[in-house]
Every structure is written in structure tokens, then in C-alpha cells.
Amino acid sequence: MYENDECEKSHWDQRLLDLTGYVFVGLISLACLIPFILIISGSFTSEASITSDGFRLWPKEFSLSAYSFALAHPQQFISSYVLTISLTVGGTLIGLFISAMAAYVLQRQDFEWRNGFAFFFYFTTLFNGGLVPWYILMVNYLHMKNTFWSLLLPPLLNVFYIIILRTFLRSIPDAITESAKIDGAGDFTIFVRLILPLAKPGLATIGLFTALNYWNDWFNSLLFVQDESLYTLQYLLYKMLGNLEGIRKVMAISGMHVADLPGESLKMALAILVTGPIVFLYPFVQRYFVQGLTVGSVKG
Amino acid sequence: MKHTLWDRVRANRTLLFMIAPATLYFLLFSYVPMAGIVLAFKQYRYDLGILHSPWVGFDNFRFFFITGDAFKVTRNTLLYNAAFIVINNVLQIAVAILMAEVGSKLFRKTAQTLMFLPYFLSWVVVGAVAYNLFNYEHGTINTLLKSLGMTPLDIYTTSEYWKYILVFFSAWKAVGYGAVFYMASILSIDKETYEAAEIDGANVFQRIFFITLPSLRPTIIILVLLAIGNIFRGDFGLFYQLVGNNGLLYESTDVIDTFVYRSLTVNNEIGMSSAIGFYQSVLCFVTIMLTNYIVRKKDKENALF
Numbered sequence: 001m002y003e004n005d006e007c008e009k010s011h012w013d014q015r016l017l018d019l020t021g022y023v024f025v026g027l028i029s030l031a032c033l034i035p036f037i038l039i040i041s042g043s044f045t046s047e048a049s050i051t052s053d054g055f056r057l058w059p060k061e062f063s064l065s066a067y068s069f070a071l072a073h074p075q076q077f078i079s080s081y082v083l084t085i086s087l088t089v090g091g092t093l094i095g096l097f098i099s100a101m102a103a104y105v106l107q108r109q110d111f112e113w114r115n116g117f118a119f120f121f122y123f124t125t126l127f128n129g130g131l132v133p134w135y136i137l138m139v140n141y142l143h144m145k146n147t148f149w150s151l152l153l154p155p156l157l158n159v160f161y162i163i164i165l166r167t168f169l170r171s172i173p174d175a176i177t178e179s180a181k182i183d184g185a186g187d188f189t190i191f192v193r194l195i196l197p198l199a200k201p202g203l204a205t206i207g208l209f210t211a212l213n214y215w216n217d218w219f220n221s222l223l224f225v226q227d228e229s230l231y232t233l234q235y236l237l238y239k240m241l242g243n244l245e246g247i248r249k250v251m252a253i254s255g256m257h258v259a260d261l262p263g264e265s266l267k268m269a270l271a272i273l274v275t276g277p278i279v280f281l282y283p284f285v286q287r288y289f290v291q292g293l294t295v296g297s298v299k300g
Numbered sequence: 301m302k303h304t305l306w307d308r309v310r311a312n313r314t315l316l317f318m319i320a321p322a323t324l325y326f327l328l329f330s331y332v333p334m335a336g337i338v339l340a341f342k343q344y345r346y347d348l349g350i351l352h353s354p355w356v357g358f359d360n361f362r363f364f365f366i367t368g369d370a371f372k373v374t375r376n377t378l379l380y381n382a383a384f385i386v387i388n389n390v391l392q393i394a395v396a397i398l399m400a401e402v403g404s405k406l407f408r409k410t411a412q413t414l415m416f417l418p419y420f421l422s423w424v425v426v427g428a429v430a431y432n433l434f435n436y437e438h439g440t441i442n443t444l445l446k447s448l449g450m451t452p453l454d455i456y457t458t459s460e461y462w463k464y465i466l467v468f469f470s471a472w473k474a475v476g477y478g479a480v481f482y483m484a485s486i487l488s489i490d491k492e493t494y495e496a497a498e499i500d501g502a503n504v505f506q507r508i509f510f511i512t513l514p515s516l517r518p519t520i521i522i523l524v525l526l527a528i529g530n531i532f533r534g535d536f537g538l539f540y541q542l543v544g545n546n547g548l549l550y551e552s553t554d555v556i557d558t559f560v561y562r563s564l565t566v567n568n569e570i571g572m573s574s575a576i577g578f579y580q581s582v583l584c585f586v587t588i589m590l591t592n593y594i595v596r597k598k599d600k601e602n603a604l605f
């Protein structure tokens with residue numbers, strides 16, 4: 001009898017918690033999904049329908065005019081795509097490799113200066129010179145204004161990511177490094193041949209974060225770029241949104257019919273076009289995701 | 301046999317070579333600009349460069365504090381970040397714990413994917429979405445209010461609303477991303493501990509309070525400490541893309557970073573912008589040192605350094 005009661009009770013607890021979990025997490029998931037649906041639906045809705053009915057989860061009047069308007073002159077889009085993809089792929093690969101090397105050295109217990117280097121990296125997150133000295137260094141001393149480098153270098157490395165990678169690499173047994181050393185392998189060979197393949201979950205996770213930082217970067221364009229051939233996708237969107245508002249104001253002042261211009265639907269179509277491809281990276285990374293992320297303190 | 305420094309460098313040469321690119325990177329992009337802090341005490345002139353520009357003492361700081369914006373932007377930055385840290389972490393921890401307890405694997409996977417979606421959007425896109433929700437003429441919220449026969453809200457001229465809007469979007473964008481860190485740490489808890497607790501008759505809530513939460517403690521402390529280290533740095537993308545150059549909203553939305561950006565690009569106030577950057581860095585440094593000191597006193601294991 002008593003045992004049965006216990007059993008019932010724990011079931012009741014579990015059910016209540018399950019219910020809370022489904023409702024709470026479910027609601028948050030919906031809140032994360034709905035804006036996406038609104039964007040997609042908005043991009044396929046006719047402008048007149050948006051102006052009269054607002055945004056809906058499903059287009060009331062289906063229309064492709066926003067996309068045909070957005071892609072009427074695709075040269076700028078294509079050049080921004082090529083630039084953003086090269087930055088994302090190149091920056092992520094180089095950044096990951098440099099970060100992983102640093103992280104590997106930082107967690108090698110036989111490397112006597114590991115704590116010194118860890119502090120050297122970590123200190124940059126505690127204290128920095130601020131935006132202005134960095135900006136002047138980039139522009140006046142390194143002459144990076146309007147260059148590919150001004151977009152490639154700033155998001156390349158991140159101390160937080162190096163710390164995460166180091167914590168992850170610690171979970172790989174030291175015995176692997178030691179036995180390879182006895183076999184006469186050099187440190188770099190051990191890193192490339194043995195450690196990197198084992199570090200896949202960590203690399204995939206940090207790789208996704210770095211790729212997203214590149215893909216979604218507009219700040220460095222805002223600071224350093226004037227040349228249209230160096231507009232990243234997000235900056236192109238930012239510029240187009242600004243221009244669109246400008247055009248609408250001019251049209252409204254001059255008494256022209258604003259509804260003729262696919263404004264709101266165009267914005268949504270542009271948002272889809274600039275976000276698009278990066279989302280497809282997620283399914284490839286998801287299975288490594290949770291394993292790859294553990295944070296530890298600075299000292300090692 | 302004595303080992304000189306040179307011998308030790310030689311013995312570690314591959315490892316030093318491997319850590320060199322990252323070291324040089326931070327030396328150039330983080331340590332060199334630290335020397336640029338002298339600009340805070342100078343009147344910068346392009347023709348003379350940093351080294352030869354004239355010294356002006358504390359004039360740049362005086363200007364910032366006397367214009368009256370110093371207090372406002374510091375207060376806004378601090379309060380927003382405090383709200384972000386508390387709300388975002390509580391939300392992320394709750395999500396992570398519930399995700400670990402909920403039975404269905406399909407639900408967990410789907411929810412994780414959906415909650416991560418906002419992290420894929422750039423702040424530019426989020427700004428456009430926010431504009432669609434809140435604009436006066438045909439924003440979703442006002443369309444809804446009008447259809448209910450209520451008066452539409454003029455959100456883009458009322459600074460009061462923005463406190464909640466900004467906190468909401470910060471939480472919304474970070475929930476999936478942040479929860480993953482806590483999920484990872486829940487995953488590393490030994491399954492046997494839970495089984496033992498179950499045999500001892502602990503209910504699920506006791507299990508959460510006495511096993512899950514305590515084992516999340518190190519992760520919570522580290523993530524919160526890292527966030528506190530940046531408590532005087534505003535998330536530029538969030539504030540700049542949602543609020544933009546809308547001066548009507550500055551009273552409750554202007555943070556140190558947006559203020560510095562404007563001083564630099566609109567007013568070209570190099571001296572004052574550097575002074576504010578210095579002020580910001582010092583505040584951050586003092587805060588993180590104090591917090592880490594307190595953590596180290598109470599819980600030596602989990603301090604950052």
C-alpha cells in the first residue's frame with residue numbers, strides 16, 4: 001500500500017513537471033517560431049493586403065512581387081552573396097584552426113607557460129582600449145578602410161570561444177598525446193592527426209558560432225566600408241531598409257501613392273534573402289551541439 | 301643540469317609556434333589599442349597623429365560629465381544589462397532544466413531547433429521585424445488593436461515602452477543559445493546520482509533542487525561572471541538596430557556604446573569618445589575584479605581567476 005502511494009505520488013510529480021515543461025518550453029518555442037513565419041508569410045503577401053490587414057501567419061493575397069522587385073537588379077545581391085560567403089567560409093576555417101591550436105596548447109599540462117598565456121588572452125576581455133583607439137588603429141595605422149581585411153579580421157578570433165574549445169579539448173585523454181609522443185610524433189602532427197578529428201563536436205559548435213558572426217556582421221561594414229562592392233549581405237539589407245524609408249517619405253510628401261511600392265513585403269523578402277542559407281548549417285551541427293559546449297574557468 | 305630560458309623555449313618551440321597566431325592577433329588588435337587610451341587625455345588631430353596631438357588633461361571627461369549624458373547613459377547601460385543578465389539566465393536555466401526532464405525526444409529536438417532560430421537572425425533583420433510589429437500605421441500590434449476597436453499606440457515616440465521591448469528581444473534572441481550551455485552542463489551530471497535519489501524516494505522537484513541546480517552552479521557562476529564583466533558595455537546591435545537614430549527614445553534607450561558611436565561618427569568627437577571608452581573599460585574592470593573577489597571568498601573553486 002505504502003509503496004503504491006509512493007509510486008502514485010512520484011508519477012503525479014513527474015506528470016506535473018512534464019506538463020509545465022511542455023507548456024513553458026512549447027510557448028517559448030512558438031514565440032521563437034512565429035516571427036519567422038510572419039517574415040516568410042509577409043514576403044509572399046501582396047503589399048495592399050499588408051497595408052489593409054497587417055501581417056498574418058498565412059498570406060491572404062499571395063504575391064511574388066516583393067521577390068521579383070528585390071531581384072530585379074541582382075548584381076548587387078550576387079556580389080554581396082559572394083563576399084559574405086567567402087568571408088564566412090574563409091574566416092571560419094582560419095579562425096577555427098588558429099583558435100583550436102591555441103586552445104590545444106593552453107590545455108597541455110606539460111606546457112609550462114599555459115597559465116600565463118591564458119591570462120594574456122583573458123585579460124583582453126577584462127580591459128580594452130575601447131572603440132576609438134581600435135578604430136584609429138584599423139583606419140590610420142593599418143589602412144584597412146574599404147578593404148576585405150577590415151571585414152575578415154575583426155570577427156576572426158574570440159577569447160570566449162578559445163576558452164570553450166580548451167575546456168572541450170580537456171575531455172580528450174592526455175594518454176593520446178603521450179602515447180603518440182612516445183611513438184615519436186611531433187606536437188603539430190599530434191594536433192592535426194589525432195586531436196582535430198576527436199574535437200569535432202567542439203569545432204562544429206564554435207564553427208557555427210563563428211560562421212554566424214561573419215554572416216550576420218554589419219557593424220564592421222558600418223565602420224569601415226563605403227565601397228558598394230564590399231557590402232556584406234546584412235549591411236546591404238541595412239542600407240536598403242534605410243533607402244526604402246527614404247523613398248517612402250519622399251513619395252508621401254510628394255503625394256504619390258505609397259502602396260504601389262512593395263515596401264513591407266519587400267523588407268520581409270530581403271530579410272529572407274539575407275538570412276536564408278546560414279539556417280541550413282544548423283541541422284549539420286545540431287547533433288554535436290550540446291556535447292561541444294562546456295565552459296570552464298581561466299586557470300588550467 | 302641547468303635549463304636556461306632559451307632551452308625551455310627550444311623544447312617548447314612547436315607549441316609556442318602553434319599559439320603564436322592567436323597571441324599576435326590579440327597583441328595587435330587588443331593590446332596595441334590599449335596604448336591608444338592616451339587619446340582620452342588628448343585633443344586628437346589627424347595631421348599630428350596620436351603621439352603628437354596636444355594634451356588636454358581631463359577636458360574630454362569633463363565635457364562628457366557636464367553635458368549631463370554621462371549619468372543617463374551609464375544608468376541605462378547598467379540597468380539594461382542587469383535586467384538582461386537576470387531575466388535571460390533564469391529563462392535559459394528554466395528551459396534547460398525542463399528540457400532535460402520532459403520525456404519526448406521529438407519534442408526536445410524540435411524545441412531546441414525552434415528556440416535557436418532567433419540566434420540566426422542578424423540584428424538588422426530583428427530591427428525590421430520589430431518595425432513591422434510596432435509601427436504606427438500598419439504594425440501588427442496596432443492592426444490588432446484597431447480591429448478590437450482600441451486606439452493604436454504610438455510606440456516609436458514613447459520611450460516608456462522600449463524598456464520592455466528591448467528586454468523582450470534580448471531574451472528572445474538569446475534563450476536558445478544560452479540554454480545550450482546549461483543543457484551541456486546538465487548532460488554531464490552522472491545518471492547514477494539521479495537513480496540513487498529516485499531509490500531514496502526523492503520527488504522530481506527535490507531532484508531538481510538538490511541535484512540539478514547545485515551541479516549547474518559552476519556554469520551559472522562562470523556565465524554570469526563573464527556577463528558581469530561586460531555590464532557597462534551595451535549590446536550595440538540590439539540598441540542600434542531596434543532604436544536607430546530616434547532621438548525621441550534616447551532618454552530610456554541610449555547606452556554608452558550607442559552614445560560613443562554617435563559622438564564618433566556624427567559629431568567626430570574623437571577625444572570625448574576615447575574618454576568614454578576609457579571610463580567604460582575602467583568601470584568594467586573594477587566590477588569584474590570586485591565580483592570575482594567576492595566569488596573567490598565564498599566559493600574558491602568557481603572563481604574565474
